Amino acid sequence: MENKHLVSITDYSKEEIFRILDLATDFEKNPNQNLLDNKVIATLFFEPSTRTRLSFESAISRLGGKFIGFTDSSSSSVSKGESLKDTIMTVANYSDMIVMRHPIEGSARWASEVSRVPIVNAGDGANQHPTQTLLDLYSIRKTQGTLDNLNVYFVGDLKYGRTVHSLLQAMSMFNTTFNFISPEELKIPDEYKLFLDKKGLKYYEHRDFSDIISHADIIYMTRIQRERFSDPMEYEKTKNSYVLKNDMLENTKPNMKVLHPLPRVNEIHTNVDENKKAYYFTQALNGVYTRQAIITHILGLKK
Amino acid sequence: MEMNDKKLQVSAIKNGTVIDHIPANSLFKVINILGLDKIKTQMTVGSNFESKKLGLKAIIKITDIFFIDDDINKIALVAPEAKLNIIKDYKVVEKKVVEVPDNIKGIAKCGNPKCITNHESIVPKFTVVNKKKVAIKCHYCEKITDSEHMKIF
Numbered sequence: 001m002e003n004k005h006l007v008s009i010t011d012y013s014k015e016e017i018f019r020i021l022d023l024a025t026d027f028e029k030n031p032n033q034n035l036l037d038n039k040v041i042a043t044l045f046f047e048p049s050t051r052t053r054l055s056f057e058s059a060i061s062r063l064g065g066k067f068i069g070f071t072d073s074s075s076s077s078v079s080k081g082e083s084l085k086d087t088i089m090t091v092a093n094y095s096d097m098i099v100m101r102h103p104i105e106g107s108a109r110w111a112s113e114v115s116r117v118p119i120v121n122a123g124d125g126a127n128q129h130p131t132q133t134l135l136d137l138y139s140i141r142k143t144q145g146t147l148d149n150l151n152v153y154f155v156g157d158l159k160y161g162r163t164v165h166s167l168l169q170a171m172s173m174f175n176t177t178f179n180f181i182s183p184e185e186l187k188i189p190d191e192y193k194l195f196l197d198k199k200g201l202k203y204y205e206h207r208d209f210s211d212i213i214s215h216a217d218i219i220y221m222t223r224i225q226r227e228r229f230s231d232p233m234e235y236e237k238t239k240n241s242y243v244l245k246n247d248m249l250e251n252t253k254p255n256m257k258v259l260h261p262l263p264r265v266n267e268i269h270t271n272v273d274e275n276k277k278a279y280y281f282t283q284a285l286n287g288v289y290t291r292q293a294i295i296t297h298i299l300g301l302k303k
Numbered sequence: 304m305e306m307n308d309k310k311l312q313v314s315a316i317k318n319g320t321v322i323d324h325i326p327a328n329s330l331f332k333v334i335n336i337l338g339l340d341k342i343k344t345q346m347t348v349g350s351n352f353e354s355k356k357l358g359l360k361a362i363i364k365i366t367d368i369f370f371i372d373d374d375i376n377k378i379a380l381v382a383p384e385a386k387l388n389i390i391k392d393y394k395v396v397e398k399k400v401v402e403v404p405d406n407i408k409g410i411a412k413c414g415n416p417k418c419i420t421n422h423e424s425i426v427p428k429f430t431v432v433n434k435k436k437v438a439i440k441c442h443y444c445e446k447i448t449d450s451e452h453m454k455i456f
Contacts, residue, residue, distance in 0.1 A: 008445065083423050106419035106443025125417050127444055191447060 005112040005119045006294060009130040009166045014173050017137060023293035023302055024138050024286070031289065035301045036065025042095035043069035044087070045122075046078060046102040051262060051284065052122050052132070056099050059291035068094060085114050092117045097299060118298045126162050132261055133166040135290040139283045140171075140218055143257045147174040151215050155181045156222035156242050156267055158188040163261045164222060168192055178203035179212070183238040185229060209242050214251045219244070221260040221267055221280075239266075246271040259283050314347070319366040321388040322378075327351050327359035329381040332455045334363070336377050336410060337370070344368060356384065372399075377410055379403040380437055381455060403434040411455055413441040414448035 006012070012020075027033070041060050045053050048071060060067045070076045078087060084102070088111045091098055098115060100108060101122040108121035108128070123129040141147050152171060154164050158180050168178065168188075178196065180188045180203065187205065196203050206212055213219055221244055229235040243266060244258065257279040260268060264280070272278050296302040325333050327350050334340055334348075345366040354360035369389060378385060379401040389397040407429045413420045420427040420443055429439035429448075437450040 084419070085423060103417075104419045104422055105415060105417045105446065106413075106441065109443045110419045110423065110425060125444070127446075 004298070005108075005115075005121075006130050006298060007108045007112050007119065007121045008128045009133045009170050012130070017134070017170065017173075020134050020290065020293045020297055021138050021141055023297055024134075024289040025142075026302075027289040027292040028286075031062050031292070032064075033062075033292075034064035035296050036060060036063035036299075039065045039096045039299070040094065041065055041067045041295070042091045042098045043067050043122075044076070044091060044098060044100040044102075045069065045071050046073040046076070046100070046107075048072045049101050049123065051287075052101060052129075055284070055287040056122065056131075056291050059288050059295060062288065063292055063295065065295075069099075084111060088115045088119075097295065120294060120298065123162075126160055128166055129162050130166060131287070131291055131294055132163050133170050134294065135283065135287040136163070136167050136220075136259060136261070137170055138290050139257075139259060139279060139286050142286070143279060144217055144255060147171070149175050149177075150217040151177045151179065152218045152220060153179040153181060153213055153216045154188075154220045154222070155209060155244070157186045157224050157228060158182040158222070159186040160225075160228055161222045164188075164220065165192060167220065169195070172196065172199050172201060176201065179206065179216070180204070181206045181209050181212075181242070183207065183224075183234070183242070185231075185234060185238075186224065209244075211248075211251060213248065213256075214253070216252060216256050219252075219256065219258045221258060221264075223263070223265055223267055243267055243269060244272055245269040246275055249275055249277050252277065315393055316345075316347075316364050316366050316390055317393055319344070319364065319390050320368055320370060321390060322363045322365075322382075322385055323360070323388065324354070324357060324384050324386050325361040325363065325378075325382045326357050326384075327361045330361035330363075332381040333361075333378050333385070336381070336455060337374065339363065339365065342368060372402075375399065376402050376404045377407075380407065380411055380439075380450070380453060383434075383437055403431055403437060406430055407439060409456070411439060411448070411453050413444060413446065414452040414454065415441065415444050415446040418444035418446065420444070 043056055057067055092115045097118045099120045099122050102124050105125035105127040108124045112119040158164050226235050256277050258277055260280040330350050347364040350361040351359045385401050387399040388395045409426045413427050428442035432438050432440045438447050440447050
């Protein structure tokens with residue numbers, strides 16, 4: 001069950017997912033552990049990502065490790081025209097593990113085939129972002145006490161949102177019932193519906209974001225971006241239809257939690273922040289524990 | 304077949320392979336995939352024959368060339384209904400149909416312009432996710448390319 005790299009959430013079995021979540025639970029209780037003594041981890045961010053990068057660097061620091069890297073490709077040799085393969089093969093000489101974010105899809109898989117040290121995918125274009133998925137799973141299990149038989153509602157951009165697609169793939173292992181709430185233009189792609197059909201899982205599509213959320217155990221909000229719309233008029237019409245406001249949470253289940261991969265713009269009204277059902281900032285904190293778990297698991301530092 | 308024999312008016316071959324039921328618009332892709340542009344023996348190519356199944360079809364007759372199954376299956380991506388007749392001494396000694404393979408390496412290009420295989424020199428690899436209406440999933444970017452958008456090297 002040991003995977004040297006973490007490229008795609010589908011690389012991980014149920015057992016390996018549980019292993020990560022259990023380790024993360026341990027790090028939440030005791031976040032400062034000097035397990036990365038004398039280890040160097042490269043954080044290569046070919047495109048900027050404040051949250052993911054800081055979360056990784058925080059995780060490495062709390063484990064007593066050192067990190068090297070760059071925060072966008074203009075400050076690396078990529079701007080001189082170096083290929084990804086060459087960059088990875090070189091940096092693999094300087095580090096014990098490479099954490100990478102890259103705008104091109106499939107870049108992390110390719111890197112894992114040329115690197116002699118483990119690759120952790122911190123996002124490859126619109127494809128995969130498995131460490132986000134694992135921290136989402138951690139947040140869901142922690143707040144619900146289980147991953148089995150939950151009602152999960154995805155809201156917003158379900159067409160391009162990679163966090164939605166990866167979480168859907170992972171949750172499909174746990175008999176989840178899915179609800180997809182989105183504008184027509186950003187609806188969940190057919191290939192994912194086909195995937196759920198094949199697994200025999202229930203799902204429902206909605207255009208209206210209304211009282212249907214009363215059955216939800218988890219509401220997973222995402223950002224709707226203007227540039228995703230072919231028709232700007234359509235964006236203006238829909239942008240305020242998928243905003244979660246505090247009064248909408250009144251009739252939701254007591255165990256229900258609102259998740260969001262962040263950054264948020266206006267899709268969750270700030271008046272939700274004080275509600276006990278708002279979980280997105282704690283979710284971001286869980287990202288540190290989950291990444292500590294991933295790093296130590298892959299490097300075999302936790303028995 | 305009999306009806307087509309009358310219409311084709313291309314001579315029979317003594318020894319070799321006849322590839323029939325190629326969609327007319329896939330003819331040159333088939334030629335490329337099998338490397339038929341490089342062979343030195345006699346070859347007859349016919350195209351735009353009427354076919355009930357395919358609309359317009361093409362046929363290739365190649366003298367003294369016999370293919371191994373792995374090579375033949377490569378054309379399944381562009382001509383899944385193709386049929387082969389192996390000819391020895393003017394007689395059909397064997398009929399073969401192509402089989403869509405489970406995995407494909409280095410024949411098709413990934414249809415996703417943002418895929419790493421379209422940016423660095425990498426041999427593309429795919430798993431076939433639909434054999435009837437051929438669709439392939441990229442090993443790298445995990446996106447699915449269907450037969451309409453498939454580009455062959």
